[in-house]
Each structure stands twice: as C-alpha cells, then as structure tokens.
Amino acid sequence: MCGIVGYVGPRDCSDVLVSALTKLEYRGYDSAGIAVFENNAIKVAKSKGRLTDLTKKMQKEGKPIGHAGIGHTRWATHGEPSDINSHPHSGKRVTLVHNGIIENYKEIKQFLMSNDRRGFLSDTDTEVVAQLLDFYYDGDPIRAIRKMLHEVRGSFALGIIFADRPDTVYAVRCESPLIVGQGSGEAFIASDVPAIIQYTKNYYLLDHGEIAVLKNGIASFCDLHGRMVEKELKTADWDEDSAEKGEYEHFMIKEIHEQPTAVKTTITPRIENGMPDLSECGITPDMLRGYQRIFIVACGTAMHAGMVGKYVIERLARVPVTVDMASEFRYRDPLLSEEDLVVIISQSGETADSKEALNLSKRLGAKTLAVVNVKGSSIAREADMVIYTHAGPEIAVASTKAYLVQLSVMYLLAFEMAYANGKLSEEECRRLTASLVATPAAIAKTIDDLVDDCQYISTKLITADSLLYIGRGLDYALSMEGSLKLKEISYIHSESYAAGELKHGTISLIVDGMPVIAVATQNTLLEKTVSNIKEVKSRGAMTIVVCDELSSIDPEAADYIIRVPRIEEVLMPMVAAIPLQLLAYYTSVNKGNDVDKPRNLAKSVTVE
Ligand code: F6R
Numbered sequence: 001m002c003g004i005v006g007y008v009g010p011r012d013c014s015d016v017l018v019s020a021l022t023k024l025e026y027r028g029y030d031s032a033g034i035a036v037f038e039n040n041a042i043k044v045a046k047s048k049g050r051l052t053d054l055t056k057k058m059q060k061e062g063k064p065i066g067h068a069g070i071g072h073t074r075w076a077t078h079g080e081p082s083d084i085n086s087h088p089h090s091g092k093r094v095t096l097v098h099n100g101i102i103e104n105y106k107e108i109k110q111f112l113m114s115n116d117r118r119g120f121l122s123d124t125d126t127e128v129v130a131q132l133l134d135f136y137y138d139g140d141p142i143r144a145i146r147k148m149l150h151e152v153r154g155s156f157a158l159g160i161i162f163a164d165r166p167d168t169v170y171a172v173r174c175e176s177p178l179i180v181g182q183g184s185g186e187a188f189i190a191s192d193v194p195a196i197i198q199y200t201k202n203y204y205l206l207d208h209g210e211i212a213v214l215k216n217g218i219a220s221f222c223d224l225h226g227r228m229v230e231k232e233l234k235t236a237d238w239d240e241d242s243a244e245k246g247e248y249e250h251f252m253i254k255e256i257h258e259q260p261t262a263v264k265t266t267i268t269p270r271i272e273n274g275m276p277d278l279s280e281c282g283i284t285p286d287m288l289r290g291y292q293r294i295f296i297v298a299c300g301t302a303m304h305a306g307m308v309g310k311y312v313i314e315r316l317a318r319v320p321v322t323v324d325m326a327s328e329f330r331y332r333d334p335l336l337s338e339e340d341l342v343v344i345i346s347q348s349g350e351t352a353d354s355k356e357a358l359n360l361s362k363r364l365g366a367k368t369l370a371v372v373n374v375k376g377s378s379i380a381r382e383a384d385m386v387i388y389t390h391a392g393p394e395i396a397v398a399s400t401k402a403y404l405v406q407l408s409v410m411y412l413l414a415f416e417m418a419y420a421n422g423k424l425s426e427e428e429c430r431r432l433t434a435s436l437v438a439t440p441a442a443i444a445k446t447i448d449d450l451v452d453d454c455q456y457i458s459t460k461l462i463t464a465d466s467l468l469y470i471g472r473g474l475d476y477a478l479s480m481e482g483s484l485k486l487k488e489i490s491y492i493h494s495e496s497y498a499a500g501e502l503k504h505g506t507i508s509l510i511v512d513g514m515p516v517i518a519v520a521t522q523n524t525l526l527e528k529t530v531s532n533i534k535e536v537k538s539r540g541a542m543t544i545v546v547c548d549e550l551s552s553i554d555p556e557a558a559d560y561i562i563r564v565p566r567i568e569e570v571l572m573p574m575v576a577a578i579p580l581q582l583l584a585y586y587t588s589v590n591k592g593n594d595v596d597k598p599r600n601l602a603k604s605v606t607v608e
Helices: 013-022 051-061 105-113 125-136 141-151 251-257 259-270 285-289 300-317 352-363 378-382 401-420 426-437 439-458 474-490 499-504 523-537 573-590
Strands: 003-008 031-038 041-048 068-074 094-102 154-162 168-174 179-182 187-190 202-205 211-215 218-222 293-298 321-325 340-346 367-372 385-388 466-471 493-498 515-520 542-548 560-564
Touching (some): 013 031, 013 051, 013 068, 013 187, 031 094, 068 094, 068 168, 094 125, 125 141, 141 154, 251 259, 251 573, 285 401, 300 321, 300 401, 352 367, 352 378, 367 401, 401 573, 466 474, 474 493, 474 573, 523 542, 542 573
Antiparallel strands (some): 031 041, 094 154, 154 168, 179 202
16 A cells, blocks of 8 residues: 655655655555655655656656655555545645545545535545645644644554744654664654665664654654654664566566465464474463364465364364455454454554554454564554564565465464374374475475476466366365456466366356366365366367475376475475466466566555
8 A cells, every 4th residue: 555755854855755655666556756855845746657757757857855754656446536536735835745544534525524524636545635734733742743743543654844844854653564763863664664774774663643743853752642752763674676677577476486484484483392383482382272263364375274274273273263354354243252362463564454454453352363474563562462474575466475474373273182182193283384384385396396397387377367266175175266366467367277066057157268277285185176177178178287296196187297396295385386386377477477566466456
C-alpha cells in the first residue's frame, strides 16, 4: 500500500526522498510526490505513474532544493490515480502525506464545509485531514495534531510539515506502520526499514498515537497527551544488500534463491539436541498440550502456509485445525474459547484483516500466536506469543521465501505439539526434525536442478487463457499456492482444485491443450492422483506433473515431468514449492510483465 518517507538533514532532500521511495516501490503504488522546504517555502512536486514519471517532471519543472521534506507513493483508495489525487496534500499552512484510511472523512469534510472551509481540490480522504489540521493550527503543531487525532477515525500514518516551521518534519502513527530512522545529524521517517537502510540501520518504532518531531537532524517523541517519550533505538539486523537486487534480474528470483538460507536461519535456533524447541519464543510443551482446537488465520500466501500447517498438525499431533481467511474469520462470528489457540501468520505483520482477526481472537479469550517476518510489526507486538520467521526483507510482491519459512515454522510447531501430546515418539520426532534440518540442502539442489526445466516449460504456459493446479492432501494445499503465484504475476487465470473433486463439475472446463499442473508428491496418494491426471489428459489437457525423483509416472499421463528430491513425505511441500515458484516466475518474465510489482497489487495490505 502507500509508502511514506521524510527527511531532515544535510543531504539533498529531494534526492533522499525519491531514493527512499524507490525502496518502497514493492509496496505497490500508482502515483508519487514530494514536498520540500525550499528557501523556507514549501515546494511540491507530484505525478501520476511511477517514480520515474515524477523524476522526469522534476527535471522539466525544477526539483525542489532543500534539506527537509516528506514524500509518498500512493496506492489509490479514495479517488482515481491522478496528479491531483497524488500526495502530498495541503491546507493553507499544512502539507502532509498519508498511508491508511480515514474512516470518517465524509463527516469531517461536512464539518469543515460548515465552517467555511470549502476549497477541496482532490477526491482523497487525505486532503480532508490536511484541512482539518490547518483548521486546528494555532501556531502549535503538536496541539493541532493532538486535536486532529481526537477527531479522526481509522488506521493511518502521516508525515506532516507546517509552512511556518521550516526544516521540521512531524509524523504520527495510528495503527499503520511507521518508523523513524536516526542517522548521524540526520533523521528519517518511513513506512518500512528498507527505505532508510542505505542511510542508517538505527531506527525507532513509533507506537500507536505517538508523534515524532524531526528537527536539526534529531528525532524526538511525544504521546497523545503531549508528554515527551523516551524510545528504544533499534538496529536493523540486515544490511543494505538484502534490500538490493544485486546480480539478479528481479527480487523474486533473488528471493527464491535465498530460501535455503532463510529456512536454515528460521529453524536452527528452534532445535535443541535434535528436538524441536520453541522455548525461545516462550512456547513450552505444557502449553502445546493444553489446546483443544487450533485456528490458523491469515491471508493469501500466508493462509496457504496455514493449509499445509493444518494437514501436518492434524496428521501428527491429532489436534483439530481450522484454517480461515482473515477477511472471513473477522466477520463470521467464530466460536472461540480460552482453550483454543489462534495462529496468525503474516509476513508483514501489518495486514489489516489479519490484525483485526487477532484482536477479535483476543477479545474472545483465545490464546494467540503470531508467526511473523517483520520484527516489531503490529501483529508481532499484539499477539500473546510470537515466532519470528527469519526470511529477511521480502521485496517482491509475490511471496516466496516468506512462504517457505512459514511452512518450516508449521513443521516445528506440529512436531513439538505431536511430541508433547504423546502422538509422536521421541525417535520419530528426532527423525522428522533431522529431515527438516536437511531441507535447506534439498531446496538448494531443487533450485539448481530445475531453473532450466521450468524456464522451458513456462514457454508452454504463456499462451494459455486459463489453467488448473490439482493435487490431493498436502499436494492440494501446495497447489493452492502454486496457482496464486502464477495468476498474480502472469495474469493468467488459474484455479487450484482437489484432484478427486474434478469430476464433480470442474472437469468440464478441460479443452484441448489446456495446461493442468498436477502436484503428485504424496506417495500414499500417488495412484489416485495419477488416475485423475489421466482423466484430464484423455480429455485433451496438457499435463505437467510435479513428483519426486523416484516415483514412476505412466509416461502416457504426463506431457512434462518435473522431478524434485524425495524427502520425508510430510515435508515434500518444502521442495515441491520450488518448481511452482519458478514456473510462475518464468511465465511472468516470458510475458514481459513487471514481475516484482504486478498490477493492482500491494505488498502490504494495510487497509481492509
Ligand atoms: C501473495 C502474497 C499475498 C500475501 C497476503 C498476506 O504472493 O504475498 O497473498 O501473502 O497479502 O500478507 P502478509 O503475509 O503480509 O499478512
């Protein structure tokens, strides 16, 4: 969603803002803008389109020159993408950028209009806040911001400058993410750490309702009541390179290659003497024994990781697991009790629906566990317990490494819970844990072995109008993710379907040449899946079968076979995910799409 940046310091502010915004491009946007103090006056430049469009415009019309300012990439919610609707927006003495949603903007607009404030230029909720702040502004910025916060409802973050407070940037966080970077003699605001990592690794996390003031290169803070707040300075544990493409053409392929390391870094600290041990996350065997039911709640790819979690936890630990999309869960009046565990999975830790699902679960008395990648994010901070995945920053909109580390946490949880519940012997648990420890090597080999094959097979997919992913059991759970990956970046329609369910309706869609990708890694189900593959093949489908290196597949059933290493059956999604990611990636590349920033999508979905 939208990205906010701000800067106060000795560098050329416009350059810093544009460069920091470039690092937030992954969040998704359709317009961009900056506002900078130039000779004590605020100069604004904004444009529909990409940051390159903004840069071109500034080359033509003159770039604001100064040392303090704010910037924004907008993902349109209120009003179409246009120059006018782009941020920053201004009242007479106030200019601001905004991420999130102002729920009661219509009422506020009404209030302002009835107080003779009529000059609204855009369709945005943001401009209404700028006008409201201006309405309250009596020369004291903090007082005006506090008054504004009392009136405005929603989840949002703002970067603000006041015309008569040159070279000072104000920022406020209400739910939506915002960090404040502190360099030497310079300070920053940003929606996410990658924006500032090229300048400083040191940052503060703004809490809900806190206001930051950046002046003379130093950040200071106060709370909703105007009281000064001392905050802990944090240090990002990854370097500038992790937010750069390096030798790779796209972030997505870089992140696919980072998966062995990401999985290793995620599981290693959670294994003690060959056994799963989540105690560093505050989770003990006693706790795991106590839950009657588990709910896994998440969105998109994270929800698909939860589907794998369901199969594995139920199979090994014999505890019933329900998987819900967060957007459904929050409105379906779920039946939860104190004996239930709700697991929220989220890469960003800021997804609006997942956050609300977490709040609801807490209100209903369930214990909550967050599986989150971004340190200090809202979901991580608000859940009772958190298991951090250590994927490092995921920049490509299409999630790959975050998915695989989420899977590895699902396995750790399932193994420890199964052992705690007495459903898995120590020997079995050690064996499975050792197999999990061996997966990074198997993942690395799978990537090396399959890049060329997947690149080739993807050329057979680019002309398809629609395709199907099929599988049974864990393969079905994985095929959901394969299908999402393909459709989000290749723009080819695709569905995942339980293979055994095909003949109850969906098989009528099969026409000559339609690609069907069958995931067939579960040996106990192989024969049945192969029969389903033959059913579609005999009706004209072009079949691509993903199976392990040892399975014998009737050559008549498959046009193409993609073989992955045979590892423990329950762990097969850890390697079988790779060809699905690579097929999606190369199909998108071959179609000439913007792989890392697919149309209409945002990396972090912070609005409902
Ligand atoms: C797809 C993708 C999305 C996210 C979903 C949840 O590749 O990345 O489906 O998985 O928006 O996001 P997080 O995990 O940040 O809650």
